[in-house]
Amino acid sequence: MISVLTNSRPPRVCLQRFHPILLQPIPWRLFEQFNERAVILAGGTLTMPEINLGSSGREAVISLDRLGLDQIIIDDRTVRLGAMVRLVELASARALIPLHKAVASIGGPAIRNMATVGGNICARHPYGDLATLLLALDAQLTFSTTRGTEVVDLTAFYAAEDRPRRGRLILSVQFQLPAFQEVVFQKLGRRCVNTPSIVTVAARITRNSAGVVDRACVALGGVGDNPMRSYAAEEALIGKALDDESIGSAAQKAAAGIAPLTDSYASAWYRSRVIPIQVRRALSELQAVAT
Numbered sequence: 001m002i003s004v005l006t007n008s009r010p011p012r013v014c015l016q017r018f019h020p021i022l023l024q025p026i027p028w029r030l031f032e033q034f035n036e037r038a039v040i041l042a043g044g045t046l047t048m049p050e051i052n053l054g055s056s057g058r059e060a061v062i063s064l065d066r067l068g069l070d071q072i073i074i075d076d077r078t079v080r081l082g083a084m085v086r087l088v089e090l091a092s093a094r095a096l097i098p099l100h101k102a103v104a105s106i107g108g109p110a111i112r113n114m115a116t117v118g119g120n121i122c123a124r125h126p127y128g129d130l131a132t133l134l135l136a137l138d139a140q141l142t143f144s145t146t147r148g149t150e151v152v153d154l155t156a157f158y159a160a161e162d163r164p165r166r167g168r169l170i171l172s173v174q175f176q177l178p179a180f181q182e183v184v185f186q187k188l189g190r191r192c193v194n195t196p197s198i199v200t201v202a203a204r205i206t207r208n209s210a211g212v213v214d215r216a217c218v219a220l221g222g223v224g225d226n227p228m229r230s231y232a233a234e235e236a237l238i239g240k241a242l243d244d245e246s247i248g249s250a251a252q253k254a255a256a257g258i259a260p261l262t263d264s265y266a267s268a269w270y271r272s273r274v275i276p277i278q279v280r281r282a283l284s285e286l287q288a289v290a291t
C-alpha cells in the first residue's frame with residue numbers, strides 16, 4: 001500500500017514581537033532574556049520567510065523599525081546610512097549615485113522596497129551585493145553594544161572567524177563618498193536582473209597626480225559566505241599605473257587564497273574561473289573612465 005502524506009503545512013508559529021523605541025536598555029534586556037532565541041527583524045525579506053515557515057527556531061522577534069535608524073546623513077563627502085535605510089531610498093538619493101548600480105542589481109522592486117542596508121550587510125551567501133560595494137569603500141560599522149557604541153571596520157567584521165550574530169546590533173554604516181571615476185561595480189548572475197550573484201566585483205582605486213595607483217580596494221561578493229577583499233589583486237595594483245599590464249596581473253592573482261562556494265547557481269570551479277574575468281572587466285571599466 002502506498003501512503004501519501006498530504007498534511008505538509010508548516011508548524012504553527014507563535015512568536016512574541018517587540019518593537020523597542022529606545023536603544024538603551026530595552027533591546028539589550030530582550031537579548032538577555034531570549035538569548036539565542038530572539039531574531040532581529042529589519043526589512044524582513046530574509047527573516048520573514050523563515051519565521052512564516054517556522055524554520056527560524058526562535059521565540060521572539062525584535063523589530064528595529066521604531067528605533068529611528070532610517071536616516072541618511074551626508075556631510076561633505078562623509079556618508080552615514082542608518083541600518084534601517086531601505087534600498088529604495090538609496091536609489092532615490094541623487095547624492096548617492098556611486099551606490100545606484102549596486103542597489104539596482106539587488107532583487108526586484110518589491111525586495112528593494114523592504115530590504116535594508118543593515119540586512120544586506122548581514123545577509124549570507126549569495127547575497128550582499130551592496131555590502132560588497134561598501135567593503136570596497138572601506139566602510140565602518142557602528143554597533144550598539146551593552147557598553148554603548150563601538151565602531152568596527154567592515155573588513156574586520158567579515159574577517160572575524162565567527163561573525164557575531166547576537167549582541168551586536170548594527171546602527172549605521174559610514175564611508176567616504178567616492179568620485180565617479182574611482183569606483184566600479186560589476187555583478188555576474190544567471191540573468192540580467194533579479195538574480196543572485198555568481199561573482200560580484202566592486203573596487204575603489206585612487207591615483208596620484210602622476211597616475212600611479214596609491215590606494216586600491218578590491219572586494220568580491222557571491223564567492224564566499226561573506227563579501228571579501230582580494231588583497232592579492234590590490235597588491236598587484238598599488239604603485240603601478242592602471243594599465244593593461246597591472247590590470248592583467250591583478251585579475252590573474254585575484255582568486256589567490258579564495259576558495260569559492262558551490263551552490264545551485266554556479267559551481268566553485270566556475271566561480272574560480274570567472275573571478276579573474278570579472279576583475280579584469282571591472283578594472284578595465286575604471287581605466288576607460290579615467291583616460
Ligand SMILES: Cc1cc2nc3c(=O)[nH]c(=O)nc-3n(C[C@H](O)[C@H](O)[C@H](O)COP(=O)(O)OP(=O)(O)OC[C@H]3O[C@@H](n4cnc5c(N)ncnc54)[C@H](O)[C@@H]3O)c2cc1C
Nearest residue numbers: 042043044045046047107115116118119120122128129170
Ligand atoms: C527574492 C530575493 C531576492 C534577493 N536578491 C538579492 C540580490 O540580488 N542581491 C543581494 O545582495 N541580496 C538579495 N536578496 C537579499 C536582500 O538583499 C536581503 O534580503 C536584504 O538586504 C536583507 O535586508 P532585510 O532588511 O530584509 O533583512 P532581514 O531579512 O530583516 O534580516 C536579515 C538578517 O540580518 C540581520 N539583521 C538585519 N538588520 C540588522 C542590524 N541592524 N543589526 C544586526 N543584525 C541585523 C537579521 O537578524 C537577519 O539575520 C534577495 C532576497 C530575496 C528574498
